[in-house]
Amino acid sequence: MGSSMSWCCGAKRVDQGFVNGAANSSWRIFTYKELYAATNGFSEDNMLGEGGFGSVYWGKTTDGLQIAVKKLKAMNSKAEMEFAVEVEVLARVRHKNLLGLRGYCAGAEHRLIVYDYMPNLSLLSHLHGEFRGEAQLDWKRRMNIILGSAEGLVYLHHEVKPHIIHRDIKASNVLLDSEFEPLVADFGFAKLIPDGVSHMTTRVKGTLGYLAPEYAMWGKVSESCDVYSFGILLLELVSGRKPIEKLPGGLRRTITEWADPLISKARFRDLVDPRLRGDFNEAQLRRVIEAAALCVQGEPERRPDMREVVAIIKGTAAQGEGMRIESIRYKEDLMAMDQNSDDDIDAYAYDVDDDDDMRGGKFRRESSVYGVFGKMDVQKMADPYVGYGGRREMVHG
Structure with missing residues (x-):
């Protein structure tokens, strides 16, 4: 399970008439x-x-x-x-x-x-896949997808008991019903977090471009990891760009590297997907970008929780004065493993055997077209949980 694909997304489009x-x-x-x-x-x-x-x-x-x-x-x-x-x-x-x-x-x-079965497949299929040229995702639909997905994560992180960390938030795991209502899917990697536990240490599974740095480096997963992934998803939804894009000469750039200079200079309109043809709400755009910038901060304690994210997007939270992404860049060797290009969405799954350590394992080619699984090394950073001062215990899972 916990696959590198979303099961509902493929070349096949079946007649509608399902039950949600x-x-x-x-x-x-x-x-x-x-x-x-x-x-x-x-x-x-x-x-x-x-x-x-x-x-x-x-x-x-x-x-x-x-x-x-x-x-x-x-x-x-x-x-x-x-x-x-x-x-x-x-x-x-x-x-x-x-x-x-x-x-x-x-x-x-x-x-x-x-x-x-979801007749409108996944968000990925509309942003980068078979329906990318049909421009079905207008601004109103994008905002509905943003808020609906965020509310789903609020439920997982704060309302259901025990709390649930999804661990694989990405465009292919946001499914769309006949009315383009979003449904977060694929819980094969999910972790159930008991009350009083701040985070868990586990083997790393996820998708390159969406993984929070503390998870990629240390295998430490918390609700904040989902928040990071959701921030990448926000940038992806606003811009129509992939989390990692291929540049001329074979170089690869993350969406945070592309967005940071524009955000720091408040050039928000330049972030918007050209397929929207300038038809968007500027106040909503600013709030979404503010939420995204906070979600993808490199240090987990600087990120909001999902309730705060919803408040920012809805405009019920205090608005920040300036915005700047302070994220962690993936190392070049990891970036080189990413095979995504504008016309090819290949997938590489990362296999970890029970006796592998956190730097063991191997990549293998998937026949799926839905992302890149990988355990990553990133640039050196301090252990993000040292500052927690033992406030809550850590468990291994």
Whole structure:
């Protein structure tokens, strides 16, 4: 699970007529026979995408419900764990901006998770993928996606118990229903955080360009890591640019490197996606950029929490005087591993065996088109949690 792709996103676009599962808390256990029939025998014609975990198929149940079925490829301890985590998290969440669980199948030889199919696919498909030329994301829709996704993260971080860290916030994991309402999806990497715990130390999984530096360097994950990723997503939504873009001569630049000079000089209009043709709300734009700049600060204690992010975007928080991104740049060797270009969204997954240390593992090519998994080294920085003074305990997971 925790894949380098979003299961709903692929070249296939199916007729609309689905039921929004995020608003419907009912889920059930499916039989393998039911899902086999719904997907036409897991036919290649029904395949929506493929990743390291296996494949995802479009299907239709006997009562007419359109579904997406994630079918696990391997039956090993890692895959079993990620399957269990995703099912547990999906069964817990009840929010209109989080993709809920439709059901699952856990037979002797099969592990499958069932979701509702999202007819407008993912945010990635509209910003950089097959629908990027259709200009369906006007400013109003972008603001709705921003606020809806943020509210979903507020629920995960502050309302559900135990709190949940997503760990893979990115454009391909923000799904869009028939009305372009956002649903945050793919909880295979999620971590449940007990009360009183500030952060956890864990193996690094995520997508190059979105990973917070303290997570990439130290494997220390907290709600602040999701905040960082959300800040990158805000810049991506405003500008239409990728988190890492390819420059002439093979160089690569992060979206924060591109945006920082413009933000520091208050050239906010120059940040806006040209596809909007100048049709946007300047006051909202400033608030979104302020939120983004705060979210991507290199030191986690300088970032707002998601409740504060929502307040900034809505204009109910005090507005800052000046803005400046103080982030951490990825090292050149890591940047060189990124294979994204304007016309090619390849994926590289990072494999970590149980006996690998934090600098072990290897990259492998994915057949997915949804991002770059990687454990990264970045420029030296102080351990961001030393200043916490033992205020709350750290746990390993």
